[in-house]
Amino acid sequence: TQSAQSSQPPGSTATSTVTVRVPAKVNVQLSVGGLRADGFHGLANVFLAVGLYDSISATRAEAPLLTASGPDAAQIPLDDSNLAVRAARLLARRHGLAPDVHLHIAKDVPVAGGMAGGSADAAGALLACDTLWETRTPREELLELCAELGSDVPFSLLGGAALGRGRGEILTPLEVTGTFHWVFAIADGGLSTPEVYRECDRLREAAGTGSGAASVPDPEPAPELLAALRAGDADALAATLRNDLQPAAVSLRPALAETLEAGVAAGALAGLVSGSGPTCAFLMNDADSAARTAQALLASGTCRAARPTTGPAPGATLVRPL
Numbered sequence: 001t002q003s004a005q006s007s008q009p010p011g012s013t014a015t016s017t018v019t020v021r022v023p024a025k026v027n028v029q030l031s032v033g034g035l036r037a038d039g040f041h042g043l044a045n046v047f048l049a050v051g052l053y054d055s056i057s058a059t060r061a062e063a064p065l066l067t068a069s070g071p072d073a074a075q076i077p078l079d080d081s082n083l084a085v086r087a088a089r090l091l092a093r094r095h096g097l098a099p100d101v102h103l104h105i106a107k108d109v110p111v112a113g114g115m116a117g118g119s120a121d122a123a124g125a126l127l128a129c130d131t132l133w134e135t136r137t138p139r140e141e142l143l144e145l146c147a148e149l150g151s152d153v154p155f156s157l158l159g160g161a162a163l164g165r166g167r168g169e170i171l172t173p174l175e176v177t178g179t180f181h182w183v184f185a186i187a188d189g190g191l192s193t194p195e196v197y198r199e200c201d202r203l204r205e206a207a208g209t210g211s212g213a214a215s216v217p218d219p220e221p222a223p224e225l226l227a228a229l230r231a232g233d234a235d236a237l238a239a240t241l242r243n244d245l246q247p248a249a250v251s252l253r254p255a256l257a258e259t260l261e262a263g264v265a266a267g268a269l270a271g272l273v274s275g276s277g278p279t280c281a282f283l284m285n286d287a288d289s290a291a292r293t294a295q296a297l298l299a300s301g302t303c304r305a306a307r308p309t310t311g312p313a314p315g316a317t318l319v320r321p322l
């Protein structure tokens with residue numbers, strides 16, 4: 001605010017409000033290994049950041065405070081369970097500071113939608129507080145803090161495209177040529193990620209294949225999929241999209257089958273559930289077909305909103321002060 005701005009001492013480098021913009025993601029490959037002893041699943045996870053963003057602002061305050069805006073702000077927990085609050089506390093503890101910061105989340109990424117919206121807010125809060133508090137945490141250490149907060153948080157900081165191994169937190173950046181066009185069909189209400197993983201295990205047990213690390217082969221990235229990204233070849237990427245959590249998400253939310261069908265009927269090259277869902281992602285040829293398919297999806301009545309966008313998108317980026 002104006003008054004906060006003018007309260008800065010002359011010549012001070014301190015800033016009153018820091019804002020960071022962080023993208024959503026889709027997993028173009030999500031291959032799920034067996035359940036590990038620590039409760040996580042080994043993954044071969046190919047992340048692509050896409051152009052839906054949350055903005056996280058940090059302002060010095062007398063005490064910790066979290067606020068949120070945007071059409072779905074009411075669905076965001078504003079207590080200490082919020083991943084953005086946990087991020088600020090983690091960084092403060094690391095540097096021996098009080099976590100006295102007002103965090104504001106301007107929400108555009110679907111809540112509990114399988115697009116890493118909560119992870120985006122955590123990565124954004126870390127970077128915003130690190131800038132506000134001038135703690136200058138090295139990039140490698142920021143990525144470690146991200147991994148402590150959640151499996152998808154390091155990728156939210158990094159952006160672009162990356163292979164995630166381990167539980168998804170061990171990242172290797174991937175080369176991508178050009179941009180891919182997408183439509184995201186946003187559902188009413190979210191899905192809980194742990195529940196979707198549990199359903200995946202249950203379906204594997206029911207199919208008699210077992211769900212433990214001994215019975216499920218270690219997941220590997222598909223060479224054809226990495227080649228499609230490198231070549232910028234949407235048709236080849238469409239042929240190799242894969243999400244092992246999709247059967248579980250559809251089992252918990254059978255209506256998603258209709259959304260997936262509607263997107264393909266409306267001209268998508270291919271569709272898949274994004275991460276643990278319920279958002280469905282459709283790969284498109286170009287921006288025009290993305291706009292048309294978004295219209296048709298909305299008209300089909302199988303989703304609450306349909307958003308055309310592109311990926312890869314840059315990772316967490318400081319937008320204020322510039």
Ligand code: C5P
Pocket residue numbers: 039040041042043149150151152166167168193194197
């Ligand atoms: O890492 P994060 O806290 O986001 O994970 C949330 C939950 O999702 C975990 O507690 C676990 O149940 C499930 N999960 C998993 N395997 C992964 C990542 C997440 O089983 N690789």
